[in-house]
Amino acid sequence: MSTAPAIIAVDWGTSSFRLWLMSNDGTVLAEHRSHEGMSEVAERGFETVLESHLKALSIPDSLPVVICGMAGSRQGWVETGYINTPADVTTIGENAVLVPGVARRTIIIPGLAVRSHNEPDVMRGEETQLLGAHLELPGGERYCMPGTHSKWVSMNGAMVTGFETFMTGELFATISARTILVHSTGGEGPVDAQDPAFLTGVRDGWTRPEKTTHHLFSIRAGQLLHGRGPDENRARLSGLLIGAELAGAGVRGGEQIGLVASGALQRLYHAALSECGVQVRDIDADVAVRRGLVDSWHSFSNLNGDLKRA
């Protein structure tokens, strides 16, 4: 292991592109972010966009690229499919797909799927974060990965025994911008995780999730009848939706949960889980995804020695 440039790690999602130049031992040597997510690259092509970023950072052609996220979806660069659960999360690298017809060695990591009849589910990108989280803090049995589509994962050792997605982040954005609540929750500032309206919302959502769509309208009524302002209302809306997610995930006081998150979401979910009496183990989402990407490259190249020597 050394700190020489060795691997290009990329998280390529629907609306964002994050690239890190990594050493074999996981040191970050350079970083680059842009908004050229999936939806932006359709015209220019994935390889063109990727190489323009690598050229800007003067990264040599010899280094391989490992990618997770929506680049592996049907509408992405190369479709990588899904590994069915139960699945050993340490095998996602071995199952990565080599992108054909490009000069640079480039692999994309597959997603995970729950092929249940009644409650099918998928993840793509979070499996790599999950691998990193598992390597950072082994032994966790439950992980919460908040976001546009929050993922709740159950594990037994390295085995992913199941997971559930909650549309919390997307519902918050859509309900606050596209329903009658736009008049009550205006503004775009981040919600304060210590705002009493947020914490009360969490508790109401967690203890009475069946009332959620009523509690939402009640925010509007609270503006009309009690003159409640947009910051308080946004905080309550966020709390209600996160609280309902915690109820849906079956969160109970006293249990231990690994929270894979960073920034504002980390603060909100840490506060929400603590409000419900959970022992939170924090794992930085950026650290986790980088570690998952680097580990996946090692797994892939160990299995495909000829490629490594090529």
Added chain:
Amino acid sequence: MSTAPAIIAVDWGTSSFRLWLMSNDGTVLAEHRSHEGMSEVAERGFETVLESHLKALSIPDSLPVVICGMAGSRQGWVETGYINTPADVTTIGENAVLVPGVARRTIIIPGLAVRSHNEPDVMRGEETQLLGAHLELPGGERYCMPGTHSKWVSMNGAMVTGFETFMTGELFATISARTILVHSTGGEGPVDAQDPAFLTGVRDGWTRPEKTTHHLFSIRAGQLLHGRGPDENRARLSGLLIGAELAGAGVRGGEQIGLVASGALQRLYHAALSECGVQVRDIDADVAVRRGLVDSWHSFSNLNGDLKRA
């Protein structure tokens, strides 16, 4: 009582205008509908829009107008406020507000409010439907009034003891058009109330409302993994949201509920309530609102005899 033209009854909502020419005994003599809801009349003015409709129907200047709905809101024609619950629903006509400065005698009915600290709520327009429903089928203790914002009302005789609003209709429209589910629930056809996907959704939403935001994402996953089509997905989405509303309203098998609805919504909610073992008493929403408007006019004019003779 006679069948001569006597009262102009108007339900003036945010996005629709419905007018009926009524006799004193409640016979419908003429009907007119348009999309000139509240949001359309700001420029032309309420009186101008109303008189243009009345002129088109050759309705004499001497007839009074009774209006319910958003025309009585702060952004409406004249703000009529809210009567606080508990409230006798038969008093809404006595509390109607005479519109000042217009040639034609015109009254607007107030809304109802729950001024609770934790769960405030309001209705405007539905109180008139509720009065009509109470007069059509007295003795009901629970009424469901589905719509963009569904209202669930508890009554003791004519007393409204409380109510709760659920944002079901607006959430269905917004989630199917403005979230990732747009790819899975495309199309705009009405949902079939006998579709097994609708009824299964109702049952899942009713029995496990805390899972709703997970079940929503699962619709997307069902498309990706099982190839489920837009009609089935729309039906399930509708069922899940209505089922969660029923759970939030505390619906139990065997109870009796008055369903104030018409058209496609009546079919969906009747099927959903029946699926949960409820004894449904159907009350047509149009019949109810007309009866509530006519009765409110009689209450108002009995109390204000001088106006009646003016």
